[in-house]
Amino acid sequence: MTVRPIRLLVGFMLLSLLSCSDENAFPTQKKPKEANDPKIIRFVTINSPNTYFVNENENLAGLEYELATRFVKSLGPDYQFKFIVVDSFSKIIPTLLSNKADIAAADISVTTERKNIVDYSESYHEVQQYLAFNRDHNKRPKNLAALDGHIIAVPAGTSFAERIRKLSKQHPGLVWDEIENTSSEQMLESLANEEIDYTIADSHLLAVMQYYYPSINTAFTVGEPEKIAWAMARGRNPDLLKQVNAYFKHIKQDGTLRSLLDRYHGNTKRLKTIDVKAFLMRTRTLLPKYTRLFKEAQDITDVDWRLIAAISYQESHWDTFSTSPTNVRGLMMLTEQTSDMMNVQDRLDPKQSIPAGAKFFLWMKDRFPERIPEPDRTYFALAAYNNGVGHIEDARVIAQRLGLNPDSWADVKTTLLKLNDPQYYLNAKHGYCSCGAPIIYTESIRSYYQILLKHLPSHSPDLEPYKIAVN
Template identity: 35%
Template sequence: MRILAITLLGLSSLLLMACDPAEKTLLQQIKNSGELRVVTRNSPTTYYEAADGFSGFEHDLVQEFASKLGVQPVFILKDNEEEILSALESGAAHMAAAGLSRSKELEKRVEFSSSYQKVNQLLVYRIGTTPPKTMKGIAGRHIEVPAHSRYARTLTALKTRYPELEWTESPDRDTEELLNVVSDGLLEFTVTDSHIYKLNRRHFPALRSAFAIQKSERLAWAFPLYTDGSLKLAARDFIKSIKRNGRLKELLDRHFGAALKSDAVNLSVFHLRIQNRLPKYQSLFQKSAERYNMDWRLLAAISYQESFWNPRSVSPTGVRGIMMLTRTTAREMDVANRLDPEQAIEGGARYINKLMDQIPLEIKEPDRIWFALAAYNVGMGHLKDAQIITQQQKGNPGKWNDVQQRLPLLSRRVYYKKTKHGYARGREPVRYVTRIRNYYEALKKVDEEEREEEQNKAINLRAPAI
């Protein structure tokens, strides 16, 4: 009865809007008002506040859709799927962008756009736990999932085939929190989507996946039933266009691409070194990064990839120091002593800034920095060779996602014999950039958590005693 009442209320309000003779369609009304009301949830994969503004895959996707419509998005945050659906049914939101899966059950309550991402529901555990190989092996194991979630519905459906299956539904903890609990060894298993798992492994490197508990699903935006369909059609056309021009692939790569290749062992060591090495050099990274208008966390991530923050690091090829500078680069950047962390970090930042200046202005961030880092690793000449091959193969030479696919071709004779700069170990810059992206994202996460903790302490100190 509650759902019926909400549906009727939402239906009446939306029909009144759609029937206004001065505004023929819901889409036109949204354009006239200048606002697109979007319900979502606060999570790393959808919408969250970072140090430099709001982010998240769904946030960025909606921003581009709203820009195409010529309106501003207004985000409405809800805690779970049921609240999100209710916001649509009540007319509080025009659409939902919250990682919802298209399903027959949900299609009784909402309409969906075309899909923009395919995912699997994975059974996730901590390394060291003996995982089951099939659903039959889960009997008697402790599984917890968020209440009112797709995962709970999936487990309910599976219980008809596996009667021994048991689980707990948490009303208070979302997917990311449960992954944290599993990572800490306080819970045996949870269930999450494959893209959420991959993203969170950057922060919880002890996580592992056992298997997918059902067939793959497709994520899509959701819209209220009984509207005129004009907004849904606009969304369909938008998603179709960004699939065709490659923009969707770029957004997926930006938010989830680097996470696909996370190295759990390296990340585990990295988190330890954040505590016992980074504090010695953080002020140097901040000083040099500010001078060259860089993010100090990115500069620190580059340094970690180069030397693991070891100022006395030396390679067999003669590069050395915390930034692993060559003699030529050190001389060019006026670095007298490569083993001096302050000189080396300053020289490395200056050199990266120089490479950035060589990247054409039409290449925008974040691709611009990935190109500069690839050039830092393999050389600007080889990078340009890969861009030429990319253009010859009808890719976009100004997009990192396209060029990184062609860089490995520089090690194949059929390609490098035709390039200006010849052979290169083209896979190395791809791995190099991917690892730095992983380290960079992890550093941002740690830095933001520390800032939040400091703010909370400051608030507590100002709070009057009771």
């Protein structure tokens, strides 16, 4: 994914209830009709890396955004969508109940309390709540009893608040603060900045935020896992609910949901805390030496300089003298054959290595059909940079034979692992492959790129990754 975690701006707190038509984001979208038109599906959401944001290419993105737009498209060409973005989770359900929105698509947990006022769709994800703490500021608490007297801060109106209220009946010493007009992302940022001691957050968001703030750690699980689903005002539109449920059933069966979950969460468990800390340190000490060259490589190839830098880090850890036992050398770890193809005279010269590596990546990307959507085509190119196009194409063929999607990285990375099984590699054009390596390689680069998107600006000064999505 190149997606990515969210940079919450000061302006975020100034948002009240903003109606966001995607007419501006996509000029070909028809001009919205009246708000009560049944063919306009109104979604209420919030800005977060799991829901709705503007990505590094200045396009709207987010798991909920993609699910919603695909749902409306499935209804037919006459249907349109409209997004209402609120500034805190506590406003999601009120917006829904006041009939300002038809569907709440905002990473909503299915809870008993909410079932009294909303109808839930089929669930499409499962998460686990964790108590989170700052490893640099506090010791890991063993259990809830160890928190007696300490304040647990949670966003108001969330399932975290519901959960802690229930737990307080069993643990009367618990002290918590339900914070209005905030989000889980802001709570975790406050935790990283040592402004609060503890919070509760969902596993998938924690995995993302730990890439940006490695001081954030998990202590223990809080309660049982929860389902994530869309919500609608109870009994208001049963026909729409049936359409939503049919849609989720379909995308579970055809692999679309699996691909989308991988796009936004597939790489979040790749790096360990020590890896993230080392990477962040080198972004401060080594990366500035080569930033200009990475940006110049972007000018040549139109590949985001931060992606080129992430490839380089995975290859050499930005060590210009890096040399492998097989004589692959330099910042981009070029082979002699690749160097000859790219007219590189000295692989240890960053001025030659970086643009050559970027062009070679682009050359790899061009080996895959243009019909493959992004970011999957980029992921295939990354895997090919590490292991060659041949084995990746073999895995795509196997995926197709198994009824999977050969254009989906989420599916193909499962069939790459089959290339060490004679049942598959004996009939593969390029034979045996220990293809766990290109998967680890690709997922690691996705993670490094995601971190760079959070912390470093794009080459174009007017673009801001993860800025608030307001149209």
